[in-house]
Amino acid sequence: MTGPTLGHSMPRERVVASELTAFYKIIATNFKLFLHWVVLTSMAKVKLGPLKNFFFQTEQLICFSGRVVKALFSRPFYLTETLEQMYLGGVGSLWLVALTGLLAGQAIAINFANELADFGAKNYLGRIMVLAIIRELGPTLTGIMVAARVASGITAEIGSMKSSNQIDALRAYSIDPLKKLAVPRLVALLIMVPALTIICDVVGLTGGYIIAVYMAHISGSLYWTPVIEHLNFGNITMGLAKPVAFAFIIAFVSLWKGFGSEGGAKGVGIATNQSVVITSISILLANFVITTVIFRAIKGYF
Amino acid sequence: MAQAQDMIRLQDVTFAYEYGDPVLEGVSFCIPEGESRVIMGQSGSGKSTILKLLLGLYKPISGEVYIDDEPIGPCSEQHLGDVRKKMGMVFQDGALFDSLTVGENVGFYLIEHENLTIEEVEERVRQVLKVVRLEESLIDKMPEELSGGMQRRVAIARALLATAPKIMLYDEPTTGLDPESATQVLRLMHQLTRERNIATIVVTHQFLDALAIADKFILIDKGVVAFDGSLADLKDSEDKRVTSFLEPFRASLRLMEERRFV
Secondary structure (H helix, E strand, C coil): CCCCCHHHHCCHHHHHHHHHHHHHHHHHHHHHHHHHHHHHHHHHHHHHHHHHHHHHHHHHHHHHHHHHHHHHCCCCCCHHHHHHHHHHHHHHHHHHHHHHHHHHHHHHHHHHHHHHHHCCCHHHHHHHHHHHHHHHHHHHHHHHHHHHHHHHHHHHHHHHHHHCCHHHHHHHCCCCHHHHHHHHHHHHHHHHHHHHHHHHHHHHHHHHHHHHHHCCCCCHHHHHHHHHHCCCHHHHHHHHHHHHHHHHHHHHHHHHHHHHCCCHHHHHHHHHHHHHHHHHHHHHHHHHHHHHHHHHHHHCCC | CCCCCEEEEEEEEEEECCCCCEEEEEEEEEEECCCEEEEECCCCCCHHHHHHHHCCCCCCCEEEEEECCEECCCCCHHHHHHHHCCEEEEECCECCCCCCCHHHHHCHHHHHHCCCCHHHHHHHHHHHHHHCCCCHHHHHCCHHHCCHHHHHHHHHHHHHHHHCCCEEEEECCCCCCCHHHHHHHHHHHHHHHHHCCCEEEEECCCHHHHHHHCCEEEEEECCEEEEEECHHHHHHCCCHHHHHHHHHHHHHHHHHHCCCCC
16 A cells, blocks of 8 residues: 655645746746747857858859859860950959069068078078969969959959840850850960969069169079079979969859849949959968968978 | 741740749740730839740749740750740840940851851841841941940841841830830831741830830739730720729820831
8 A cells, every 4th residue: 555645745835835846947947948949049040141151152153163164175165255365364464463573572572681681691582582472472462463353354244244134145146155254264364373473473583683682782693593493393383283273263253253143233343342352362261271282292291 | 817826835834033932923825926915014023034934044933935836945955046046036225245346246146156257247247237227337336336226226136137037035125215216126126027927025114115016915913914915905904903004004095006007
C-alpha cells in the first residue's frame, strides 16, 4: 500500500504556492527562450542579411565569369573589337600608369636612400627597389590605376548600352553580347595589364635611378647591377602572375556589374561606383593571396 | 476568300521576372499577316515584355509563343536566330549602337552575318535609307547627330535591312517625338505594313498615335488582356478597364479618327 502523497500531507496554501512557483518558472524559462529567439532572429536579420547577399552576389559573379570564359573559347572571335579595346584600355592608360610608376618609384627611393644611408648601406637601394617595384608596387599600382580608369569605363559603357536596349538589340540580331562585348574586353585586359605592369616597373626603377644618382649620389652601376641580378625567375613570376590575375578580376567584375546594372542612369552610376570599389579591394586581396602562395611555393616561407 | 495565316500567336502565356510577381498572366492573341495590332496599356503593364517574349529574349513560365506557326519555346539559341530573321524589331528610343555610324548601324546585320563586301553593304544601306526617306548623306553621321525622328527611321531601316521581315515589332515608336516626326514615322510604319504585307505589332501608351495605324487594338491591364478587337468594339466596350483607359481620350477621339491612315 502506498503512503500518502506529498500533496495530501501539505497544507492547501503551500500546494498553491508551489504550483504557482512552478508555473512562474515555466513562464520565466519560456520567456528566456523567447528572448533568445528574439535576439537570435534580430541578429540573424542584421548579420545574415548582408552575409547572405554577399554569398548570393559571389555566386552570381562566379556563374557570370564561367559564361564569359565559355564564350572565350567559342566562335566567332571579334579581332577588331579586341584591338580597339587594347588601344582604349591599354594605350589610353599608358601615361597614367607611367606617371604613377615614376612618382611611386621616386618616393620609395627617397625613403630608402635616407634610411640606408644611416647604416652605410646605400648600395642596397637597387636590390630593395627591384623587390618593392617588381613584386608589389608595379603590379598593384597598375592594377588599381587600370581598375579606376578601365573598369569604370567598361561598367558605364555596358550599363548604358543595357539601359538603352542596345544589348537586347544585339541579341535580336543574333549576336551573343558576351562574345561581342565581354570577350574582347577580357582578352584586351589579359594582354594589356601585364604589358602596362612591365612599363610601370621599368619607369618606377628608372625613377629610383634618378633619385639614386642625383639625390643619393650613388653611381649608376651600383644601382643597376643588383637590379639586374634580382630579376630572377621568382621575382619575374610573381611580377607577371599578379597582373594576369588582376586582369581577370577587372574584366569579370566590371562586365558583371555592367551587364547586371538596372534602373537607368542612376543604376549605371551605382554599378560603376561598385565596380571600382569591388575591383580595387579584390586586387589588394588577390595581391596578398598570390604573394603568400608564391612565397610558400618558391621560397618555402609560411 | 482564304483566311490569312497567323504570323504571331500567343497561347496562354504567363511570364514573371526572376524573384518577382507575374508580369503577364494567361495572355493569348493572334495576328495574321498584313495586319497591324496596337498593344496599349499603362506604363509597367507588361507591353514591352510581350515584344521580348516574341523575340525569344525572355522565356514564358507557361504557355507558348508561335512565330509563323512554329513554337519558339523549345528552340535553341541558334535556331532562334533563324526565327528572328523573320522579325524586325524597333526598340524604344531606337537603341542604335552609339559607337557606330548610321551606315554601320543600318548595315549591322549584313556586316555581322552576311559575306558581303563593304561596297555591297553600302549600296544596300543607301537603298533602304531611301525607303525610310532619309538622305544618303547621313550614312557617315553618328546617331547622336540625328534628331529623334531620324533616329527612329534609322532604327526602322536597320530592322528592314537586317531580315526582310514578315513581322515588325515597334516599341514606343513615337514617344518623345514632335508631332511632325511622329506622323512621318507612323506613315512609314503603315506603308510598310500594307506594301510588304507585314504583320505588325506596335506597343505604345499613346492612344492617339495607336488610332492612326492600328487595324485592331489590344489593351493590357495588370498583366492580362482586357480587350482585343476593333476600334468600333473598343469604343462600345462597357468593360470598366477599357472605359477608364479611354476616359482621357474621349474628347479628342472623334477629331483624331480623321487622322487615321487605315
